[in-house]
Each structure stands twice: as structure tokens, then as C-alpha cells.
Amino acid sequence: KKKHSPNPLHLAAAAAGLLPPVAMSAAGDRSPPREEGRASIRARALPSGPPAGRLIDDILVEILSRVPAKELCRCKSVSKHWFGLIHHPDHRKRLPQTLAGFFYGSSAGTTAQRLLELPFRFTSVSGDRCPPFGASLTFLPNHHLPVDLLDSCNGLLLCRCYHVSDGVGAFHYVVCNPATQKWVVLPSSCKDSSEVATTSLGFDPALSSHFHVFELVVEQNYTQDTELCGVAVYSSETGEWIYKEKRWNRASRHSATVFLDGLLFFRVLDLEYHDCVAAVDTKGETWMKFRVPGGQVDDFGLADGFVQQMLFRVPGGPADDFGLAHGFIQQSQGCLHFANFQRDEHGVGIRLVVYVLKNYESEEWIVKHSIKTSDICGWTDLWLDADFDFIAIHPECNSLFFIAGGVTLMCYNMDNRQVKVISYLGGAKPLFLPYVPLYTESLSLHC
Amino acid sequence: MAATPADASSSSSEAVVGGEKSNKMITLISSDGESFEATEEAAKMSVTIKHMIEDGCADDGIPLPNVPAKILSMVIEYCNKHAADADDTNKHVADPADADEDDDNNNNNASAGEKEDLKSFDASLVAVDQATLFDIILAANFLSIKGLLDLACQKVADDIKDKSVEEVREIFKIENDFTKEEEEAVRKENAWAFNE
Numbered sequence: 001k002k003k004h005s006p007n008p009l010h011l012a013a014a015a016a017g018l019l020p021p022v023a024m025s026a027a028g029d030r031s032p033p034r035e036e037g038r039a040s041i042r043a044r045a046l047p048s049g050p051p052a053g054r055l056i057d058d059i060l061v062e063i064l065s066r067v068p069a070k071e072l073c074r075c076k077s078v079s080k081h082w083f084g085l086i087h088h089p090d091h092r093k094r095l096p097q098t099l100a101g102f103f104y105g106s107s108a109g110t111t112a113q114r115l116l117e118l119p120f121r122f123t124s125v126s127g128d129r130c131p132p133f134g135a136s137l138t139f140l141p142n143h144h145l146p147v148d149l150l151d152s153c154n155g156l157l158l159c160r161c162y163h164v165s166d167g168v169g170a171f172h173y174v175v176c177n178p179a180t181q182k183w184v185v186l187p188s189s190c191k192d193s194s195e196v197a198t199t200s201l202g203f204d205p206a207l208s209s210h211f212h213v214f215e216l217v218v219e220q221n222y223t224q225d226t227e228l229c230g231v232a233v234y235s236s237e238t239g240e241w242i243y244k245e246k247r248w249n250r251a252s253r254h255s256a257t258v259f260l261d262g263l264l265f266f267r268v269l270d271l272e273y274h275d276c277v278a279a280v281d282t283k284g285e286t287w288m289k290f291r292v293p294g295g296q297v298d299d300f301g302l303a304d305g306f307v308q309q310m311l312f313r314v315p316g317g318p319a320d321d322f323g324l325a326h327g328f329i330q331q332s333q334g335c336l337h338f339a340n341f342q343r344d345e346h347g348v349g350i351r352l353v354v355y356v357l358k359n360y361e362s363e364e365w366i367v368k369h370s371i372k373t374s375d376i377c378g379w380t381d382l383w384l385d386a387d388f389d390f391i392a393i394h395p396e397c398n399s400l401f402f403i404a405g406g407v408t409l410m411c412y413n414m415d416n417r418q419v420k421v422i423s424y425l426g427g428a429k430p431l432f433l434p435y436v437p438l439y440t441e442s443l444s445l446h447c
Numbered sequence: 448m449a450a451t452p453a454d455a456s457s458s459s460s461e462a463v464v465g466g467e468k469s470n471k472m473i474t475l476i477s478s479d480g481e482s483f484e485a486t487e488e489a490a491k492m493s494v495t496i497k498h499m500i501e502d503g504c505a506d507d508g509i510p511l512p513n514v515p516a517k518i519l520s521m522v523i524e525y526c527n528k529h530a531a532d533a534d535d536t537n538k539h540v541a542d543p544a545d546a547d548e549d550d551d552n553n554n555n556n557a558s559a560g561e562k563e564d565l566k567s568f569d570a571s572l573v574a575v576d577q578a579t580l581f582d583i584i585l586a587a588n589f590l591s592i593k594g595l596l597d598l599a600c601q602k603v604a605d606d607i608k609d610k611s612v613e614e615v616r617e618i619f620k621i622e623n624d625f626t627k628e629e630e631e632a633v634r635k636e637n638a639w640a641f642n643e
Contacts, residue, residue: 059588062596066604073640077612077633079621126636399639411639420638 061091069098070396092439098396101125102432103149103157104425114198115160116149116431123409125394127423131178139181140174147174151201153259155179155438156211156445158201175201175211175236175445179437182445189232189241191215197226197251198266202259202282210237210444212282214264217243218251226251228268231284236444244284249276260331263288267329277329277338277357290363292327292338293355328390337393338365339400341373349373349388354400354414369398369414376412376419391432403432473500474508475523477516482508489526494591514586518579521572522586525595528568532561573602577618 064072064086072095076083085091101124105116122131137147137159147159148171157178160171171193176183197218203211213234218226230245248268255267263279263286270276270289279288327340336357341349351372355365391401391409398414401422409422473490475483491497499505511519573580580599587595607615616623625633634641 056588059584059600062600063584063603063607066601067608070640071608073637074612075607075615076637077625077630078615078619078623080624080629082621083633124636125639394639397639 057085060085061094065094069096072096097437099125099394100435100437102434104432114431118146120149123423137178140183149433150199152433152435153201153203154205155436156201156203158213173213177438177442177445179439180441184445186234189215191217191232198257200257200264202264207262209442210235216251216266231280233282233284242284246287256328258329258331258336260336265329265336288360290357293365330393332393332395339390371417392434473505475519476508476510477514477519478512479516481516483519483523485523485526489530492526492530492592496590513589518582518586521583525572529594532565569598573599
């Protein structure tokens with residue numbers, strides 16, 4: 001067993017037999033053909049010099065591949081040589097990657113699901129617009145274009161492709177890796193898009209080189225509520241869909257999902273209209289539900305918000321979410337985070353609280369961070385519906401990304417309580433998908 | 448014709464599997480001319496040396512012009528320790544039929560204890576100054592000793608993880624060749640990683 005700290009990509013790639021054994025890439029390429037014997041050892045004598053100066057690039061990459069992603073980013077500023085090494089296409093696949101930025105674009109208002117339509121735009125974490133590769137997915141052959149982008153997970157993208165030959169409104173799924181330009185077409189799940197609340201991609205290279213696609217299947221009941229009735233899961237290992245029925249609570253069509261620890265986390269309202277995070281495993285067999293903090297009927301008038309929205313619900317309108325759009329789940333540093341605003345009696349957000357779900361058995365949420373909204377750059381009148389949209393929490397650090405006022409991409413650092421503007425974006429209420437590049441080749445994709 | 452006793456013994460030693468290891472000693476010569484002896488088994492933890500032995504080049508001792516004596520003795524210490532561990536594991540596995548419940552537990556405890564022992568051995572082996580650590584890495588790379596390379600690289604990675612950029616440059620004796628503007632730009636690009 002390797003003793004180095006888990007570098008997910010490295011481990012997964014090595015486990016999948018995709019990388020040459022670690023030390024061999026340093027020395028193996030140079031190992032003498034057997035006939036050479038002693039002569040080759042002399043030939044490989046290295047020039048003398050200060051010890052560190054003699055470290056060849058391969059060895060440096062060996063060392064750097066064991067450094068966590070955040071520290072690796074710092075190492076980029078050590079020297080030009082190191083910068084080049086870390087970015088070099090040959091080495092990228094061995095080095096931990098982190099959040100590069102976000103795909104964004106308008107979310108089609110007319111469809112039932114949240115998705116991005118072409119053209120996709122990209123913003124890096126520092127605000128520049130250059131994606132690390134072609135973001136328009138032109139490597140997909142013509143018969144799979146145009147596409148809608150549904151989800152991203154650890155470097156893979158889940159798309160919906162329409163083609164005339166599919167029939168009107170019909171589509172097929174494609175999962176692709178834009179960094180390696182590999183993709184695969186999925187067989188149909190046989191669920192109509194009107195029946196599917198969300199389609200999510202689950203891929204964790206640390207657990208497996210295979211991915212899963214989840215469709216949360218819903219139906220409108222007699223009171224026009226959207227009820228979860230099951231989950232369809234595709235496994236790239238079996239190449240097949242399974243469907244597991246589960247008559248359950250109200251699901252949302254518009255909330256982000258999180259794939260963590262082999263579970264898909266999503267939002268539901270339970271039978272008492274309590275806001276919950278639910279989870280299902282890749283076999284559709286284990287189901288869990290956790291009430292979120294602040295989702296109770298007597299907290300800060302949140303229930304009033306629910307009730308009002310239900311009373312004035314417009315069919316097909318945003319109120320279908322039952323207020324679930326507020327409060328947001330995300331994976332960061334290996335744990336499930338939930339961020340929400342506590343509101344006053346008028347519904348104005350007065351305090352941002354971030355919780356972490358430490359323990360699935362005990363259902364315990366720990367408060368990780370709490371700050372008055374007026375202390376975040378002096379906001380005093382934060383109308384959550386109009387002024388604020390959560391986007392993501394950085395997978396490696398305590399930074400929260402959000403859109404303020406519908407146009408400004410900002411980042412709030414929980415550690416030093418500083419807010420920073422990243423860039424100004426056009427477009428009304430764009431949808432964002434975080435992107436972490438994956439440079440290793442995956443067995444589950446092919447050309 | 449009946450085999451002579453000598454023939455019988457030589458063929459039986461060739462036929463031995465698992466239990467008996469060759470006690471043949473290999474001579475390794477450091478860059479400064481010092482000779483070290485290691486069992487063939489330990490020496491073969493280096494894939495480079497293993498090939499040489501198998502190619503029959505090792506009979507007069509193996510010169511290692513890149514590895515100074517101080518480092519070579521540490522490397523041999525590592526190989527001895529880990530070769531012995533591999534051997535013990537094989538011994539435990541060798542007789543599953545003979546093991547009963549108690550034996551299993553004893554074996555597990557023994558191997559758990561041995562693992563701890565090995566871990567602390569490894570930790571103290573690499574608890575050295577940076578220059579020596581780099582020399583170990585170079586030697587392990589040159590000799591193709593994967594376990595030692597992993598161990599030493601991980602140690603360096605752990606060391607630099609909590610260091611500032613300046614400190615990392617010092618450790619690796621690297622000059623900062625960015626201009627002020629360039630360095631600013633790189634830092635800005637990766638601002639999230641700097642806790643300032």
C-alpha cells in the first residue's frame with residue numbers, strides 16, 4: 001500500500017491501472033536494458049551540485065503530487081520552473097487539481113430542470129474568462145450537438161444532446177471530460193423529461209473510476225405538489241440504468257445536488273414541510289434524510305415564507321420550490337456544507353450561517369461560521385430573492401462564492417471575513433456549475 | 448542411474464520455494480569507495496541491483512558512483528528492514544492450514560506490532576536534514592527502490608506543505624526568477640490559496 005496522503009486523482013488513476021507505477025516513471029524510463037549492466041550505471045551518473053539542484057523534474061513532480069491542492073497552488077509562485085512543471089500537460093495528470101472556475105449561462109426558463117444552454121461561458125476563480133480548454137465542447141461530434149449542460153462533477157460534465165433524429169424534445173445523455181476530450185453516450189433511461197426533477201452526475205475518482213448518473217423521478221400529485229417517486233441510476237460500470245421506487249417527499253427541480261461519499265445529496269421537504277437534505281446511494285437502496293437547521297416552522301418566520309409562497313403559488317413559477325432555493329448545499333473539504341440566511345420577520349436576510357454535517361448517523365449539523373449580513377460589506381437590506389444567489393463553496397478552502405444583485409460574482413472568505421469582487425457578469429440570474437479539471441484518462445470514457 | 452548425493456542436494460536447493468532464502472551476500476561500493484555488504488534479498492529491493500544480479504554483473508561487487516557511503520548505509524538499512532518484513536509476511540501466509548483461531552490472532556497482533564515498528568523505523572529514517580533527505584531521494588530513484596522513494600518524497604511533501612513560498616525556495620535552494628509583476632500576477636491568480 002502506498003503511504004502517501006490520499007491524492008484522489010493519483011490514487012484513482014493508479015488504482016485504475018492508468019498510471020505507470022509511481023517510482024518507475026522516475027527511474028523506470030531510464031532503467032537500463034538488461035544487457036547494458038554496469039556501463040549504464042556509469043552513464044546515468046548525475047552532475048554534482050547542491051543536492052536540491054540535482055532533483056530531476058520527475059522527482060520534483062513525485063514530491064509535488066503528494067502536496068495537497070491548495071499548497072500546490074502556492075508552489076506555483078516559487079519559480080518559473082516550478083510554475084511550468086505544475087502546468088505542464090505531462091505532469092498535470094499526476095498533480096492534484098482544484099476548482100478552476102465555473103461554467104455559467106442562462107438557465108432555460110421553459111424547461112423543467114436547471115440546465116445551461118449553449119453558448120456556455122466560463123469564469124475562472126480569479127475572474128478571467130479563459131477556460132482551461134475549449135468550453136464549447138466542440139470535440140463532441142456533430143450528431144451530439146447542440147447540448148445543454150446539466151451538471152459537473154470532479155472534472156466530468158453531464159450533457160443533454162438533442163438531435164433531429166431523436167424526435168421532437170427527445171434527447172440522449174453524454175458524459176464527457178473536456179480536458180481529455182473523451183466522452184461517452186449513455187443509453188436512454190426511459191424516463192420522460194417531464195418526470196425528472198433533476199439529473200445529476202456522481203463521480204469521485206478517489207472512490208472509483210466509474211461514474212453514475214441519477215435521475216430524481218417525480219410526479220405531480222392531486223394537489224399539484226411535486227412528489228418524489230423514485231430514482232433512476234446509471235452506472236458506467238454496468239452500462240445500465242436501474243430504477244428504484246421510493247414514494248417520498250416533495251422534491252425541488254431547481255436545487256443543486258452534491259455527490260459525496262458515494263451518495264447523492266438533494267433537497268426535499270418532508271411531510272411536515274420541514275426543509276431537509278436527502279441522500280441516496282448509487283444502488284438506490286440506502287435513503288437518508290436530514291432536517292436542515294433553520295428549516296423548522298418556528299425559526300425566524302421561515303415558515304411564514306413557506307406558507308405565503310404556497311398560498312400565492314403560481315403553477316410552474318419559482319414558488320414551486322417552496323423556498324428551497326434559499327439555503328444551499330455544497331461539498332467542501334470532504335464534508336457536506338449547508339449555508340443559509342436567517343431572516344427577520346420581513347424576510348430580509350440578517351445572518352449568514354454555514355453548517356457542516358459531520359455525522360450521518362447522528363444527523364448532527366455543526367455551525368462552522370456565522371456572521372451578520374450587515375458585517376459582510378455593509379449590506380443591510382438583503383432581499384434574498386433578488387440580491388443574492390449562492391454558487392459554490394471552494395472544495396479546498398473556506399471561501400463561499402455568490403452572485404450579488406444578479407450581476408456581480410463575489411467571493412466571501414470565511415477565515416478572514418473578507419469579501420472580494422471577482423468579476424461582473426452579464427445575463428439574468430445565470431446558473432453556475434463549478435469545474436475542477438480532470439487530466440487523467442478515465443476508463444469509463446472513450447473517443 | 449541413481450543420482451549422487453551431491454546432485455540430490457543441489458537440485459533440492461534449487462527446488463526450494465518460499466521458506467529458504469539465499470544467504471548470498473552482495474557487495475555494494477559507495478561513490479567514495481567504501482564497501483557494504485547486504486543480503487541478496489535486501490539488495491534486490493533495488494530493482495536496478497536486482498537486474499544486475501540477474502544479469503550476472505554483481506559478482507565482483509556493484510559500484511554505485513552516485514551514492515555516497517553515508518546514504519548507502521541508510522539505504523541498506525531500509526532494505527534490510529523491509530526485506531525482513533516482507534519475509535515475515537510470507538512466513539505468516541505460508542501455512543494457512545496450520546493456523547487455528549489463536550494463531551490467527553497472534554499472527555495479526557504480531558503483524559500489527561511489526562507494522563507499527565516498521566512505521567516508526569521509516570519515520571526515524573527520514574527524520575534527517577534536507578540535504579540528506581534529497582540525497583536519499585536521489586539514491587532511491589537511481590536504485591529504483593519504490594518504497595523508499597515514496598517514503599522520502601512524502602516526507603518532503605509534508606515538510607513543504609506548511610511552509611511559505613520563501614521558505615520553500617530556501618529548502619530547494621531555488622532563486623526566485625519571477626519579476627515583481629509576474630509574481631504578483633501568479634499570486635493573484637491563486638489568491639484563494641494564500642491565507643492573507
